[in-house]
Amino acid sequence: MKPASATVAKHDGGGEDEKFAVGNIYAVKLITGDEFNGIVLAYDSGPNFAIFEEGTKPKPLDSKTLRMVNAKYITEMKNLGNVKDPLAKKTLVNLDGLIDKENQAIRNVEKIGFGVTAEAQRIFDAISKTLPIRWDNKNMLVMGEVIVRSPYHSDCVFGGTRAVNDRVKTVLEQVRKKLQLSDT
């Protein structure tokens, strides 16, 4: 059983590589003033970036706090020991999953209206469960056709065909009722 650090130490390379051997634990200080303790997970001398896992003990694989640090801006590194095999086992990266994750995250951010009231946001969220809706500045755009303007009551619904418009109105009323908002 070869420890990982031994493998890395085999290589040629500057002191950087040895310094950043996988498994070393350091107390790191950055030029921004930020300080943290971390275990070296990866380092590449090309870009001169190191990846630390925050903390002094490895955490479970599904929840680590990683720090990708520009080694150029590390002011101080104090060795706190080292850990064997911070990566306990071989792992996989599911790129498609990550792409989905990213898209989902973007969608979630887009769901948040900018400069709208909390009430408006709640209405938006409630409608978004059943109808496609997105923000258009401070207006809600439902099904690409119907605009709901502030203050987002049934009489603020414009656009679209009669049927769609009525539908949006109904949904809006129900949402308001359910959220126990004022009814006008």
Place this chain on the structure above:
Amino acid sequence: MKPVLHSGSSSNGFSHRRVEKETGMNNAQPSADTTENGWEAGSVDTLSHKLLVYFTTCNIGHQVEVHLKNGSVYSGIFHAADVEKDFGIILKMACLMRDSQGTKSRLPLVSKPPSKILIIPADELVQVIAKDLPVSSNNVSDSVQCEKPLELLTDSLISQFYNVDLERELKPWVPDEDGPDCSDLENVFDDPWKRGWNQFEVNKTLFGVTSTFDEELYTTKLERGPGTRELEEQALRIAREIVGENTRDLHVAEERGLQLSGKFDIDEETKYSSVCTANRFDDTGYEDEEEDILLDCCNNLTFGDSSASDGKKPASTGKVYEETWGDSLHLRNINIVDQSWSNSNKHTHQLMSEQPSKDFPVAGNKIRNESQLGEQRKSKFLGASLYSKPSEESVSGLEDAPPSEKPSFTAGRLGLLSDRAKSESSSGWPGSSLSRNSENSAASSASNRPILSPSSSIGSLSSEKSTLNPNAKEFKLNPNAKSFKPSSPSAKSPQSPVPDGSFYYPPVPPMPGLRIRFGMGAAFPGQQHPMMYNNTTQLSPNQTYYSPNSPQYPQQMMVTQQRPVLFMPPTPYQPEMPYKGRDSY
């Protein structure tokens, strides 16, 4: 291959991803000369580079915090990094969290909407912090935000229901003071006989439907004669016995209002769920050996009995009766017991389970299936076997009656049970007769009660029964059995005919060329219905058209649009089942 990640916004979004994927896959594959955790050994650059790429890839899609050289902090979704060159990164939907002057806000500054894409050159970049990042993608496949992949997903979470905290204080329901007082509804569970509600009458009044319900079509026919009252009394007494007897089954006890085992901490699920797993064999005072014998009997029946002594097999069969039959069939068991005691008492010392032994081959075969009772009620078997003991006891009540008078006694009694006659039973039928039997005194008194009990006590065993039908009787031609003859239409005419008005004639839409064939609805006994013959002419449903050529069939044709009407040979055959309801065919 070199992964190339361009930080320029004009880059083809897919290229670097594809490359990254390959690299990522490479990392995952075992290769020669690996370290113990599977990472490829080799030159520093290769291994550590791959590690870097791997971890960088893990960040994709994650909300990260980026610290810049000038002190400003951005928060955004990690999109890409140039791992080949200098590690510039791209964020999406980035917000400034803290600007270079140091003003900080926990939430993104509201003054600016998030930037769709933010490119940060490596030189500015000090660190990228990703909190709670899953490094292994094994469980990052849920569609919800991957905050904690292993967290239990509730519906509220998935639907992102923000009103979860709007909880109401629950109060027990009290009826409105001024609400309608439907006191009639409160006695829903009362004896339906008492309520004075006759659904048939109501239907007739409201809808003009006269019922052709005849209970004798569904159950054994009761012979009502001089002895009816006594029969009813017997039945009632037996019913009371059954209901009042001890049971080990938790559910049966609950129904009867018995407190079973004194364990007050049985939870509701055990009490009221349908499957009772642990409560069958608790020690509520029954001898264990009884159980063993019961089980043995079960097994014997199921798996055949090699040692088919004459006592064993029938006994097991008898036991199985008790197991598999419901309470109403419990009577049969009493029959069996009765006969056995009357005939021989050699086995009285044994447990009651074996008492049915003697006569069983004789009697049991006769009364295996309730369905065959109908046939047998005309036969004398039951009556004969039932009353084979008269020499020994002086039985009162119906035992005194000559057997010939009671061919259908058993069946009748069964029927009576369902009638819920209220009369008191005058004499204990098997119980008292048995107790009078001097020879059986020892066993009888002891087992008078217990005879009833095990049957119900092992009611819960019924789920263990084999799929074989222990009641199945080998076919023996019974010459006296009443043969099934479908009654001719004329014979049925005394029955109440369903008035024409009650038929449902679905409207016939004009469909040119629709050929509708003759069909026969379910029997309308004894009626000459107007025949609908719709070939090329269009008729309204109420008109009749008697074609001079075609015979007049006593049948009703229902015309529907949806379903083809079956053509049935026009015979006088009419099924016995009266036509109920107005279903269109």
